[in-house]
Amino acid sequence: MKSRLNEASGVYAIAATPFHPDGRLDLPSVDRLTDFYLGCGVDGLTILGIMGEAPKLEPEESVEIVRRVMARTNLPVIVGVSAPGFAGMCALARQAMELGAAGVMIAPPGSLRTDDQIVGYFAQAIEAIGSDIPFVLQDYPLVTNVVMSPNVIRRIVTENPSCVMVKHEDWPGLDKISQLRAFEESGGMRRVSILCGNGALFLDFEMGRGADGAMTGYAFPEMLVDLVKWHRDGERDAAHDLFDAHLPLIRYEQQPGLGLAVRKYILQKRGAIASDAQRKPGSILSVAAKAEIDYLLARLARKDSRAAF
Amino acid sequence: MKSRLNEASGVYAIAATPFHPDGRLDLPSVDRLTDFYLGCGVDGLTILGIMGEAPKLEPEESVEIVRRVMARTNLPVIVGVSAPGFAGMCALARQAMELGAAGVMIAPPGSLRTDDQIVGYFAQAIEAIGSDIPFVLQDYPLVTNVVMSPNVIRRIVTENPSCVMVKHEDWPGLDKISQLRAFEESGGMRRVSILCGNGALFLDFEMGRGADGAMTGYAFPEMLVDLVKWHRDGERDAAHDLFDAHLPLIRYEQQPGLGLAVRKYILQKRGAIASDAQRKPGSILSVAAKAEIDYLLARLARKDSRAAF
């Protein structure tokens, strides 16, 4: 399975991590949420990402979540292993692979600035975890504060055969996808899968630029599944119609800091998790914000019945 | 006129600055663009803002633009005067007021971090330009990198009677509007006008939170005018319907760095300016990006005929 992530396409849901209101891990909700994603028709799962509140987990909790999710699905599961030290990154990566993960995902630490620093970091990280583990390069400058040019991505892909996928969430980022695909077409870069994040805010056009699909945590993964499918089937206008119906909510969910609270609020409403609590420190929705989300959902339900409660 | 900016409402268009392809100011297009905004039914204009490429203008060019616009309209005009030194800021502010401006707009420099530094900066700036000039506080952390809490805004408003308006473009920013209005209602802060920017990405809800309108440069100002009006008239659903039709384009236009190129491309298409050139250094639209914008416009035209060409 490992060797096929570079051909991955479709939708990989970025899984939230469910907590009880008192901050304890909610393991039954991990099961329920996994089932929810499966029911949406996703092609894979990504767990312990930035949106999964991974930095707030203890190592044994991270492993427990991997174990729990792996026991529930045969789909490929990618495990976020970003960590300040390579020792911790390696430990989690190896445990995840032993438990059956398809690969791991690494985001660069915020201190990196130059091309050489970024490329050098991934060289060291892969040396640490081992070059036998397929890894996803996470490119999310809005959160990591690390800006990778297309050239840098090309260098990382070329120098690390175990790099199988780019989680693309630069903003603006459309031309970046085109440039990476142009590298591939001209023989300048090995083919990797490109799945798009950034809350799906530009997924309608990212598909046309050559993306293979989405890897994000939008609270209606089934819309992402449809969108990717319809785009593949050449139903461009229909795909845009569906996307546009969801865009007001997508936009609302993609607010820095606040977004996860919006997402968990909806996932709870949809019954996918028992509580929308975040482990502290986290963000809180105001009463007005909740009313706005409810209004957005009601409007959405007129066009997409899956938003009706 | 000055004393009434704190009651301003409706739409103030952030005016682009038109250049010839060789980088020279295009003064006839300044006239044409001013007429275009007036034709859209805006309530005022804001010129020489960040989106107006103001830092790339020579002092005499800035004054020339103020003169040109003032000669063309009786609407209130706000002039951006942000500058690294107070001498330059003061010179432009005083010239603008002499030419008939309604007020000036000041964004904080990116080096400010603490509440006291921000409040202190505005105290010094207002001392420099004079407390008789009404000024707009620009709160745009995505671009300025300066984060102002509601408390800081309250302090600036309270300590500077000449502060008449907040150009609100924090992100997330909805609860911030609610908090500022709560300060006012509890008597903790003098009433100021709140006009919203950030490309109008959240204008649909900002009105419900208590904003007085919009101050942004979206290429269809007439939509903003309708939205604000319909919201005032209690036509909330209709306002959302209109907004949602435009959101795919609004979202596309609100890409950091690239946004101005999108905006100027559409303004040129609409005949409002002769060339979409930016003074260098600027951003350039790829062929693919232009095709995407054209597609978005075609889709929009099905719901709003003003987008038909």
Added chain:
Amino acid sequence: MKSRLNEASGVYAIAATPFHPDGRLDLPSVDRLTDFYLGCGVDGLTILGIMGEAPKLEPEESVEIVRRVMARTNLPVIVGVSAPGFAGMCALARQAMELGAAGVMIAPPGSLRTDDQIVGYFAQAIEAIGSDIPFVLQDYPLVTNVVMSPNVIRRIVTENPSCVMVKHEDWPGLDKISQLRAFEESGGMRRVSILCGNGALFLDFEMGRGADGAMTGYAFPEMLVDLVKWHRDGERDAAHDLFDAHLPLIRYEQQPGLGLAVRKYILQKRGAIASDAQRKPGSILSVAAKAEIDYLLARLARKDSRAAF
């Protein structure tokens, strides 16, 4: 012992964390290094700080280090507990206190910007770990990217009775010490201990501004001990003479990113640790850099025999 940290003075050594060249914890060197600091005459120890590579440790390693150091000394030990999540912070803080620590140290996460955000973060953190644990507020903008005004520090001290000390390492920072002491003298702030870090680069003047001593990891802690003592004894010129002899090396050690490599290189030379290895990712000294440090040490030895090998 807890209740007396707010009267702490003298020198608290920021302890490095010793590793084997392969990255494993070097526990015998933890003992040796602890003995080394004790032999230098320090008044306390701070472990698991930023310079102690704490983010690269696994939770059980952190606890093991606390246990090991506590078993070796009766001096007050402060334990760095900064963490992305409050759950992890609380767990380590409570374990550290049970093992006999005198208090904990907390640095704010880099995402905080406004005064209210910073004050709010500490309110939440203290709620999480419990208000019975004395804590040190770490003010190190060069590394944390969080700028705290004197007012913010005053608010945190005032709102959290368990805040007993400020680790002061702002740059520039001399007037900040004066301002905090002025708050205290005017009754505006409860008295806390102020120990200075930032590699001791300004310790010669910080004492005159009202600091109680040093908390830093400079590789010659005995110099810091002398400096603080002589300053207390009114031997200002002698204190400056000693400081100036060390300044070329202090300056060399205080290079962002590279500093820890310099410090560990010297600690190894002094026999305080077996290896100067950092857990990866870390910085490496070039051959030229090592020669420069050796030259600095040779020059220093002419004035301070403790630098002779």
Added chain:
Amino acid sequence: MKSRLNEASGVYAIAATPFHPDGRLDLPSVDRLTDFYLGCGVDGLTILGIMGEAPKLEPEESVEIVRRVMARTNLPVIVGVSAPGFAGMCALARQAMELGAAGVMIAPPGSLRTDDQIVGYFAQAIEAIGSDIPFVLQDYPLVTNVVMSPNVIRRIVTENPSCVMVKHEDWPGLDKISQLRAFEESGGMRRVSILCGNGALFLDFEMGRGADGAMTGYAFPEMLVDLVKWHRDGERDAAHDLFDAHLPLIRYEQQPGLGLAVRKYILQKRGAIASDAQRKPGSILSVAAKAEIDYLLARLARKDSRAAF
């Protein structure tokens, strides 16, 4: 003269810009300060740099300063032309060259992140000002927030024949000098002059790494002149002795934000300028800070009589 800047060595003083207390340019002090630098034995001057408060000057003031300084000296003068827009940069650069400048200096704007963005910026800038004007690449991440790897500098030097010098002030930066010189020795990069800034904080070792001299504004330029000369003459220990005597003051002057106030305070004391005023917004020295500087000067005077007043 132009073609020889790439062989420049020795000391180029970064000139402060003198203002009257009310903020007006103090032109007689421009003359006096120019004479002061000449009397210190410098090899060239750099005017309108970051420390010269250039962004706070109006265009005609900048030109007036160039004219005034050029009329006073036959030494090579480098003119800072960094500006938000290429139009302004080009105008000043061409006027400076017409007035007899030896070259111009350009610092990258803070928005640049990736290698390609930085290299691309300089390509555009040089296209704008013309490739016939020799230019100095300013590498000062502490202030510009732009980090250039040695590779990026090599690319800029190689792609722009008019790049004749690097103003090196990265921190840490010693290995960077070694790397640039290694590029040259291996034939990978054309030879350029490397003059060091960053307040001279590491000049003692930068010379040994291959720097050609200093370009900084330390208030005792004659010390820099001696240091560079002695190093060239092989008097390494004597050079370090002199440097070490000045280091306590150098360190005090190199405080972010506050440094220029320290520098101007000393220049005024030395009679080089009439007032230490900065054009607003600027930094102010506290009474305690002035006393500390006076104390440092008194201590320095015991070892270097030029510091005696």
